[in-house]
Amino acid sequence: MLLRPRQKLFVERSLRALAEHGNTLGVAPTGAGKTIMLSATVGEQIGSTAAKAAVLAHRDELTTQNRTKFRRVNPGISTSVVDATTKAWDGQVTFAMVPTLARAANLDAMPALDLLVVDEAHHVIADSYRRIIDQALKRNPVCRIYGVTATPNRGDKRGLRAVFSNVADQIRLGELIGSGHLVPPRTFVIDVGVQDELRKVPRAGDDFDMGAVARVMDTVPVTDAVIRHWRERACDRQTVVFCSTVAHAEHFAAAFQQAGVPAVLVTGDMPDAERRAMLAAYASGKAQVVVNVAVLTEGWDHSPTSCVVLLRPSSFKCTMIQMVGRGLRTVDPTEFPRVVKRDCIVLDFGTSSQIHGSLEQDVNLDLQPGTGEAPTKTCSSCEAEVPISVMECPICGHAFEPGGTEVTPLTDFVMTEIDLLRRSSFQWCDLFGDDAALVANGFNGWGGIFFLNGRWHAVGGGKGERTRLLAVGERLVCLAAADDWLNERETDESAHKSKAWLRQPPTDKQLIHLPLATRADLGMTRYQASALLTFQFNRHTIRSLVMAAGGSSLAEAA
Template sequence: MLSDLSPPSSPLSLMLRPYQEECVQQVLSVHQQRPKGGKALVVLPTGCGKTIVFTETARRLKVKTLVIAHRQELLQQAADKFRLVDPTAVIGQIGAGRHEWGAPITVASIQTISRPEHLKNLKQCGYQLVIIDESHHAATDAYKTVLHALSDAFVLGVTATPDRLDKQRIESLFGEPVFSTTIIEMVEQGYLCDLRAIAIRTVTSLDAVRTQGGDFKTRELEEAVDTPERNLRIVHAYQEHGKDRQAICFAVTIEHAEHLAQAFQAEGIRSAVVSGETPPEVRKRTLQAYARDELQALCNVSVLTEGYDHSATSCVIMARPTKSRALYVQSIGRGARLAPGKRDCVIIDVTDNCLKHRLQPQVLQLALGLETRNGESLTEACQRLRAEATETPISAQEERGEQTTKVSARTTDLFVNILAPMDWKRLKSGAYALEVGEQKHRIALVPSALKTGYYAVWAKLAPDFKPQQWLKESPLEWAQTHAEMKACLLQTSAKKRVLVDSNAPWRSYPASVKQVYLLRKYGIPFEAEITSGEASDLIGEEKARRAQAKAEQSPPPRTTRTKRTTSRGKVTA
């Protein structure tokens, strides 16, 4: 049994992903330059750990912290994450009938603290760090009033979608992002699952629907799209493209959501509705049933666009036409999170008949700025566009999204790529199980009996297979990351081998701008003519080395690289 796989100490030793660590470091650097009155903006796609980044930032700064959000669910999530990082944290709440001023960490509702009677308390509490969750909302008067009252504090804004329908730029409040990445980059790096959009055409016309505040007028839109024919078309599209997948369906109004749920149920598909008017206890039971896979489709109105996480969701149905890129990206983000055994998420894009350009509905390629063909995933689109750019045809095998992976022998110690999907199996109990290596070490993600979406990490290692807990109950994303880091460590300790997709055509393309940036960032020597495949190998080795060092809870040693010959006969450092 490996001694470096012992259970973590308390408080939780959180293993950040490389980009999360870089993000935290960037924020800390800005704070060091201007701790009073300074500002920083972080843009991370849904599912990439915004809450992890800001809780870890606050933990390292160790200053009096105020977290502001516009919804109660977001406040509860922030408080839960703080307690996971540090179980001894004292956290107060302002909002929802609670007024717990003076705690070292306070989570607060903007609707409450922006009231005149609370602004005096804000000034007296001496907050040194203010975190604004979903900061694209911060251009409103309520946020501006609060920030004016806390002018001496350092302000960190985090969001997945910095753009707004009213065209106001939140950069005017925070400055340009100190760290920003995109859904496409996160998918390519393996931190979000692949997205595959299916455009479903309908004969519904949106030409008569007017706009208000930059988006379709709700009542007019409902009258246009909430028809039995269109709702049945959506259900049939799900049966064709999303069968056996858990789906979240976004509707225009509560009545529209109810009609969609009825259409699903009529076809034998277990479904339910949640909205802002659903009683809290009913909503909780419904979301728990969905988390337990007792429901296949969850129809909702607005409430699941922000702050809701169920990583196993692998189908998103956009039954609500929108002109808002932010709303669209937030919606599809509900299906972009990684989960054990999950390979991709199908986006069912309901594109209605629309002749007026000003009423053009959002579709995946417009929202993400990437030209995708119907049924093509983001990864396949990126591969095709690279091939077209270099006038290199894509093989039939690659068009099918297939890859041949083989183990290549090396003379030096290399590591398994931590971004490679692992073969998790879903058990009837709701747990996920993974076997590692020839010795068949066993790792399991065991669901919490009390908290939906939380899992503990347990392991049984050869040769005695005695159970040991590696991580207490944590969000699935954290638990999976922790388990896979340890699984990589098991593999590297036993095998000293790396999985390399040596036949992929992209490996012969020139290194991308992102790869060159990472090579320089990590201090890796390279030639000007380095290929994408060679750059990927070097970056992967360096990331794996750093991940192993972090898993072993010791400072990473300085890298000493020996010269080796590339596949083209050139020598690299």
């Protein structure tokens, strides 16, 4: 399996920080491939040694998922499991359930570890995690502690300084948007006549007083204005709405329903079964809108969601990004046929955008890894070493000053397109010279993107695998999906982008199977011939998949 270039950089920085500090935290949002990067870091750290490692998770499904992905990244490293039914330490890497391992008898059986990895590392300050970490350091004082998380800033504002002294790397939402792994937001900052009042709302602790926010926002005129603006800009989109209080959410969900829009309500004090039923109604499309109060900020995703409505301000930029992030996932067309998602509309009726500025202000969209050490700065609150672009400390949540730069409202996202064709591990061939069909081959799989009827379609196939539709929509999203398909099936040896034979003339066997028109191309290379043959052999399947996704026909260029 191959890592994306940005994933490789994340792993390199994590290894460097572990070597320097003995501990480090890596921060990566949904879409970054957090488990893949965790697995690659562990493999690089212990793979060529006799060292032992453990990977902690707090749920059964995470333990299973982490172990499965680890094996794909590191097929030569043995693994074992410690959970409610099995307690085996015979693997070089053991995947352990925290509630099980934290029990005294199981901790006593834990061998000396050289590396302890914590998935969802914002949990490390919990007593159960601390017992495991303390035992690991007792058994081996030089055991390295590595944590990864998408949400380092906890809701209770407790920092992670007790375990981590530094942040190795932080992948931003803007980077994933720029690489085609998330869709871009199109944000509208809308004043319905209350922004001056919202700016006067006091704080209650670290965040705004949500009761005071509700007194401003939870009125019939404001609600009617919000629904009117939503109808104008996003009435055909599945939408998640973030409110200030439970009463505010109840009133807003009722207003949607009275306006004839199917809406469901999700709150923190709902019974689990009722909450699951509401989310299931939204996931199935029976409800178009889901209204909530801080319940769906993290840990929930429904990728067809393409509108986010903010009816509350947030004092923390990470909270605003988490809310916006609920609408940025790309859509798998096999899971949601005929859903084409190009962007996400964000309707901000609060003041978060004026407070925090645009999402792209403090991210690096250039994504040029460069060489040397990653620039860092020291947090004045907890003295952690963190990436220089961070605007909130991932260890303690301290907000850095913007350095005198003007903060502008969040408007349409200006995306810098990264040249994935150049940075890919594979050589992508423009099949017919019109930039409408590109194909790349590996030893075990192939990927292609095809432009029809105003949108792109990504298709992937491979040895012993059913050819499938990977993505539909923007070119960059489709290219990223096809490139990831190949990354998952190939290795450094099979990527062969720089191999000399790629530029050699086609073989006689290739020429026999190529159409007459293409044989006349004296400049054709062996790899171009291979890409053309891949398309030719799979043309009918590709055409069927594209037509089923809404395209009318595939050009008969071959």
